[in-house]
Amino acid sequence: xxxSALKNIALNEKHISLGAKMVPFAGYxxxxxxxxxxxxxxxxxxxxxxxxxxxxxxxxxxGEGAIDLLQWVTSNDVSKLEDGKIQYSCLPNSQGGIVDDLxxxxxxxxxxxxxxxxxxxxxxxxWINSQNKFGASLENISDTLSLFAVQGPKATEMLQKxxxxxxxxxxxxxxxxxxxxxxxxxxxxxxxxxxxxxxxxVENSKAIQVFESIMxxxxxxxxxxxxxxxRDTLRMEKGFCLxxxxxxxxxxxxxAGLGWITKFTKDFVNKEYHLNLKxxxxxxxxxxxxxxxxxxxxHDYEINDENGNNIGLVTSGTQSPSLQKAIGMxxxxxxxxxxxxxxxxxxxxxxxxxxxxKIPFL
Amino acid sequence: MNFPSELKYxxxxxxxxxxGDIAIVGITDFAQGELGDIVFVDINSVxxxxxxxxxxxxxxxxxTVSDLFMPVSGEILEVNPELDSNxxxxxxxxxxxxxxxxxxxxxxxxxxTLMDAETYxxxxxx
Numbered sequence: 001x002x003x004s005a006l007k008n009i010a011l012n013e014k015h016i017s018l019g020a021k022m023v024p025f026a027g028y029x030x031x032x033x034x035x036x037x038x039x040x041x042x043x044x045x046x047x048x049x050x051x052x053x054x055x056x057x058x059x060x061x062x063g064e065g066a067i068d069l070l071q072w073v074t075s076n077d078v079s080k081l082e083d084g085k086i087q088y089s090c091l092p093n094s095q096g097g098i099v100d101d102l103x104x105x106x107x108x109x110x111x112x113x114x115x116x117x118x119x120x121x122x123x124x125x126x127w128i129n130s131q132n133k134f135g136a137s138l139e140n141i142s143d144t145l146s147l148f149a150v151q152g153p154k155a156t157e158m159l160q161k162x163x164x165x166x167x168x169x170x171x172x173x174x175x176x177x178x179x180x181x182x183x184x185x186x187x188x189x190x191x192x193x194x195x196x197x198x199x200x201x202v203e204n205s206k207a208i209q210v211f212e213s214i215m216x217x218x219x220x221x222x223x224x225x226x227x228x229x230x231r232d233t234l235r236m237e238k239g240f241c242l243x244x245x246x247x248x249x250x251x252x253x254x255x256a257g258l259g260w261i262t263k264f265t266k267d268f269v270n271k272e273y274h275l276n277l278k279x280x281x282x283x284x285x286x287x288x289x290x291x292x293x294x295x296x297x298x299h300d301y302e303i304n305d306e307n308g309n310n311i312g313l314v315t316s317g318t319q320s321p322s323l324q325k326a327i328g329m330x331x332x333x334x335x336x337x338x339x340x341x342x343x344x345x346x347x348x349x350x351x352x353x354x355x356x357x358k359i360p361f362l
Numbered sequence: 363m364n365f366p367s368e369l370k371y372x373x374x375x376x377x378x379x380x381x382g383d384i385a386i387v388g389i390t391d392f393a394q395g396e397l398g399d400i401v402f403v404d405i406n407s408v409x410x411x412x413x414x415x416x417x418x419x420x421x422x423x424x425x426t427v428s429d430l431f432m433p434v435s436g437e438i439l440e441v442n443p444e445l446d447s448n449x450x451x452x453x454x455x456x457x458x459x460x461x462x463x464x465x466x467x468x469x470x471x472x473x474x475t476l477m478d479a480e481t482y483x484x485x486x487x488x
Contacts, residue, residue: 037424038399229398229425294446296402296422319401319424326402348404348420 009054010146010204011211018225025228026118028055033227041230041321044195048152049226050214057121057142058201059114065134066110073131074104075253075274077263081106086173086190089261090253091127092269097249098256100124101241103190105175113186115147117243131269146207148200150214151234154221155197161217163187167198181213192231194238194360233318236327239288239359245299246286246315246329254278255331256286257359284312284331288359289343295352297328302346311336314345320361327361328354363488364391366457370433370473371482374415377457378433380473387433388461389421389452392486397423400452403445405430405463411437414472418463421452434472436465 007028016022020031031052033040043049061070070078076089085106091099100120105113116124125140132138150159156167163180165187170176175188186201202210215223232242241247241256253262254277264275291297297317305311317328328345336343339358344351369377375393379386394400405419412418412432419430419441442461444451452460467473477485 032425033398036399233424294402295404296427298427319422321424350406 009052010207011052011054014208014211015052015225020225020227023228026055028118030055031225031227033229034225037227037229037233038321040224040226041233043222043224044152044193044226044230044234045322046153047222047224048150048154048158048197048218049224049230050211050218051149051151051226051228051231052146052211053149053199053228053231054146054204054207055118056147057116057118057124057140058145058147059116059125059128060139060141061112061114061128061136062139063110063135063137065132065136066112068134069128069132069136070104070112071266072134072268073128074102075258075262075268076104077266078104078106078112079266083108084174084176086175086188087261088173090247090258091124092253092271092274093127093249094270095249096270096273097251098243098247098253099127099249101243101247101258105186105188107177119244144204146202146204146210148202148207148211148214149191149193149197149231150200151191151193151195151197151226153196155195158218158221158223159198159214162213170198181210183210185210192240193234194240194362195234230321233321236316236318236329237320237322237360237362239329239361241286242316251286251331252277252282255282255284282334284333285337286315286329287332287337287356288327288329288361289345289354289356290361291326291328291345292342292353292355294326295345295347295350296326297330297345297347297354303330303332304344304346304351305336306342306344308344308351311343317345322362329359332356363395363486364457365479365483365488367479369457369479370476371479372431372433372476373485374431374433376431376433378473378476380467380470383467383470384439385434385436385465385467385473386461387463387465388456389430390482391456392488394453394456394460397421397426397428399424400449403449403452403462405438405441405445407438407463408441409438411435411468414469414475421449430462432465433476434465434467435469436467438463439466440464
């Protein structure tokens with residue numbers, strides 16, 4: 001455990017003034033919710049919400065060796081990226097697990113932006129540097145940038161009022177560098193909610209200007225500031241993995257259903273291990289399930305078969321605000337992992353019936 | 363925030379309304395505010411006789427699970443039947459529609475160990 005003091009994001013005071021309940025998360029004081037988690041969740045699904053996710057980490061990887069380093073440390077094929085394109089990927093470790101999942105932005109053939117989880121900034125930084133036998137230059141710019149995720153079906157129409165950049169010309173998993181609310185930033189068609197919208201990377205000194213402009217123009221769209229609480233329930237409904245829950249140092253991307261970002265057409269850290277899993281089969285895999293009997297699955301609850309044998313572990317679970325039913329994800333022994341299979345979640349020593357369903361839930 | 367003076371309170375944020383040897387138990391307005399949207403109440407202890415501070419059930423918000431503790435020893439006579447389909451009653455009306463269990467006290471003198479409204483209010487920082 002680290003005992004270092006919690007860091008504040010640039011708009012800490014602003015969030016407190018908006019009534020945010022601030023909680024320690026990944027070393028930062030972060031807004032968990034403002035008024036009401038379910039209301040914030042539904043606002044993102046139906047209208048638009050703004051998340052301050054400035055705790056996220058950002059690294060720049062530059063130079064002739066940049067692509068070789070990224071091909072080696074990430075599982076996806078960076079050579080497929082073009083300028084202005086983004087790739088979801090992960091950093092395999094040498095023990096068969098995952099150091100972190102991340103986004104890779106190609107700014108140019110020799111310059112990339114990596115966006116990593118706040119909880120893993122130090123670990124990722126050390127890991128990538130330790131693998132840098134390619135002469136790439138690395139810079140950790142995490143403390144200089146704020147990140148706003150503006151998410152929801154009305155996000156594009158709303159943000160368009162603040163920028164000359166044609167937002168409809170930026171496809172999903174693409175970005176552009178331009179002005180919005182009068183501020184230079186990276187405008188990225190990404191998010192972690194499955195509700196559509198953009199993520200905006202802004203210098204800390206301009207963060208308040210951008211946030212307040214968005215809140216102002218957002219009034220007519222009924223925008224709400226949204227906390228990490230509903231960010232988690234939103235991502236769960238879409239079956240997006242959360243590092244530390246659904247993937248970690250001991251899970252293979254093949255087991256996690258992330259084979260689509262694991263490209264064996266190139267060499268990368270511990271490739272043979274994952275290739276073997278892919279070719280010869282996994283013993284467990286990440287599945288989605290919904291509760292049939294009443295109960296809410298939670299991280300680390302045991303999964304049982306009908307005889308009470310332990311066949312897996314819940315990695316994420318919640319009551320879904322959109323679906324109004326309890327959903328979860330977890331690793332299940334491959335023999336029990338078929339779609340439609342009945343499983344049992346051990347909730348306070350009661351076996352509560354659930355059914356394996358397809359991901360995403362929504 | 364509401365701290366009715368006719369109730370007694372625990373450090374675990376339950377309230378008790380005592381009437382002879384019968385009492386109604388719920389969680390406080392402060393507790394429901396801290397938990398946020400309550401989505402599930404799990405109480406399977408009807409008919410059980412439990413000691414003070416034993417767990418009689420759990421209450422789940424979207425993000426959290428919290429145990430419910432007996433404020434005083436007693437037998438669980440009844441669970442609020444509305445909470446199964448309307449757990450949000452606890453958020454809306456913690457001291458009324460959101461009541462949780464009715465109990466028969468087995469050691470009424472324990473009521474004297476509970477906090478009055480003013481003491482409880484102070485303990486929550488209000």
